[in-house]
């Protein structure tokens with residue numbers, strides 16, 4: 001259902017941003033939008049071993065906390081909450097909010113005032129210019145049962161409009177709140193209201209009123225999701241940024257090996273190569289699939305030197321160039337075994353291929369012309385270049401560094417061994433040309449430097465990631481993908497645990513973790529502007545036929561395009 005998707009994306013974006021190891025006591029709101037938020041909180045608590053106590057705003061919230069295995073607290077024990085996350089019936093541009101459409105007010109407001117931050121999650125239809133533009137059911141007001149007729153009369157007398165006693169649907173008579181009070185819904189003429197704070201004060205001064213569903217000046221941040229999974233974030237009546245996560249339609253039908261945005265600040269297009277033998281072109285802005293071309297076997301890598309041309313190679317050993325404008329393909333040449341890596345060096349304007357035939361070849365990007373070949377000690381698994389430097393990772397944990405200015409008579413500048421004990425999976429160079437990040441199949445990442453000066457070499461380090469603990473057993477996942485954010489120098493890693501982490505390598509810190517994707521992450525790419533991250537999620541055969549252990553739905557191959565913010569990608 002589109003609304004469910006909208007609610008879920010808002011809930012997940014808020015939880016992703018606010019729940020971490022520094023948060024210990026939180027308020028849990030009521031309604032339908034809070035349901036995916038609590039599910040996500042429970043996942044994070046389990047995965048990151050968070051010590052979190054949840055204070056409910058209603059009986060529904062209490063049940064939600066308990067059924068998701070979270071620790072329950074109460075306002076009797078805790079009056080200082082790190083934050084509260086709750087749904088809303090309407091939020092206006094002044095940050096006023098109506099709540100209580102589902103029958104809660106007093107407990108919700110108590111939780112909200114105890115929280116240092118009050119975070120609202122809702123679908124985009126709840127966001128309006130003025131209260132009452134969207135929400136037509138009136139302001140919910142909790143009143144003492146004995147006083148309901150008096151308060152109804154008094155509200156109508158003082159404020160005009162019409163007050164309706166909220167009735168149950170399956171049982172005759174007024175609805176009871178969690179505090180066993182009645183609810184009046186005050187239907188007002190929004191054109192006559194200019195100051196919601198005054199209205200709230202007037203309502204609260206009427207005898208018999210316990211609490212109102214008007215939340216004035218209480219929201220710290222509000223997240224609004226839409227049916228495409230876009231989330232808009234509202235902070236003090238300014239839209240700070242738009243976070244988008246959309247899933248591309250018509251994804252590859254088998255494992256996705258590589259994704260790349262078109263370069264030069266024209267990130268409208270994205271290409272993806274796959275084990276299904278295809279290279280697909282998508283228009284990211286329009287969310288449309290544009291075109292595909294085929295190889296005669298699985299395609300293991302591709303690159304996108306300009307918005308109209310791609311290069312690709314795979315098990316059929318061929319390097320192909322494809323022009324999306326003319327829809328013509330050119331066979332550039334062959335390797336003696338599968339082509340595992342296809343990379344474009346913008347600085348040298350050449351295409352570089354690495355193969356399981358233990359060689360790397362350099363290609364003229366304009367014509368089928370091989371410019372040089374270099375021999376490697378073993379099968380090439382990964383390569384990347386920055387400026388004139390090329391780094392190649394092969395089987396047997398070998399790493400060699402080459403000078404791209406000498407491709408006619410290539411000899412390595414340096415041969416190294418990976419600092420990680422297990423097979424190399426991915427290497428990506430720092431945009432500042434000082435080093436590279438290398439990941440292995442054993443949930444670990446190494447940060448390495450080119451300069452052999454011992455003082456610089458002292459700075460290298462490695463860290464564990466993409467691991468989880470389950471009943472005392474540590475699950476360790478391959479780190480398949482690395483992508484640098486060129487503007488901030490930070491990087492993302494994607495693992496077979498289906499998670500994407502953002503790292504600040506210089507300060508040795510994790511910046512954030514996105515939600516878990518349906519299957520392992522096989523490729524990541526930032527757009528050249530740094531505002532989007534493409535995330536390929538597909539089964540990578542780590543579990544062979546024993547797919548019981550594999551995360552979620554291994555039959556799906558998906559490409560997600562996430563609009564990323566500075567909050568997620570910039571060093572703090």
Ligand SMILES: O=C[C@H](O)[C@H](O)[C@H](O)COP(=O)(O)O
Nearest residue numbers: 031032033087100102103104
């Ligand atoms: O009384 C109910 C609460 O105020 C809810 O948080 C509010 O009605 C929004 O609910 P939903 O998330 O189901 O739209």
